[in-house]
Amino acid sequence: AGVTMARYYVTCETMTQLLRGSQVSREHPLAGNCVALSVLRNVARAREFSEVRLVRSEKKALNKMGESARYAVSPVSTADDKVVVLLQAAISEHVEALQEHYALRNEAQKILHTGARLFRCW
Numbered sequence: 271a272g273v274t275m276a277r278y279y280v281t282c283e284t285m286t287q288l289l290r291g292s293q294v295s296r297e298h299p300l301a302g303n304c305v306a307l308s309v310l311r312n313v314a315r316a317r318e319f320s321e322v323r324l325v326r327s328e329k330k331a332l333n334k335m336g337e338s339a340r341y342a343v344s345p346v347s348t349a350d351d352k353v354v355v356l357l358q359a360a361i362s363e364h365v366e367a368l369q370e371h372y373a374l375r376n377e378a379q380k381i382l383h384t385g386a387r388l389f390r391c392w
Contacts, residue, residue, distance in 0.1 A: 278391035284316040288392050307341040307354075313392075314353035318384050324349045328374060335359050335367045356381045 275285050291312030324332075329346060332355050336343040339358040343351050359368055360382035368375040 274391050278387050280388065280391050281317045284318060284388070285391070287315060288312065288388065310341060310354045310357060311350065313385055313388050314350040314357070316384075316388055318388065319349070319353050319381065322349045322353055322377070322381070324352050328352075328371070331367070331371050331374060332356075338367070353381055353385075357385050360385075 271285055271289070274280070275282065280288075291309065324346070332346040332352055333344055335358075336346050336351070336355045339355060340362065341354070341358060343354050343358075346352055346355055356374065356378040360378040368378055
């Protein structure tokens with residue numbers, strides 16, 4: 271685990287959390303969407319996303335994206351929810367939703383970059 275952490279620049283706290291989360295996901299392999307959403311939530315709780323803040327002015331756009339996302343997250347009430355919604359929007363290239371909001375688009379790209387690094391590590 272230490273070599274993987276060094277290779278992908280992952281904190282020890284995040285690696286421990288990811289490993290615990292992967293055990294929970296493997297216990298219920300037939301749960302389908304619930305497992306995928308729990309994996310996204312587990313990644314969203316990573317220390318690498320600690321600087322993400324939920325801003326009141328972004329809530330309306332995030333709730334709209336959260337309702338139309340594959341794994342619906344509504345209402346968006348925490349920074350973790352914001353990370354899950356933006357990660358899904360960036361992966362699915364939900365371009366029309368992100369086009370209107372420059373700040374969210376930039377944050378989604380940053381979250382996607384960090385999320386990809388965490389998923390490769392996992």
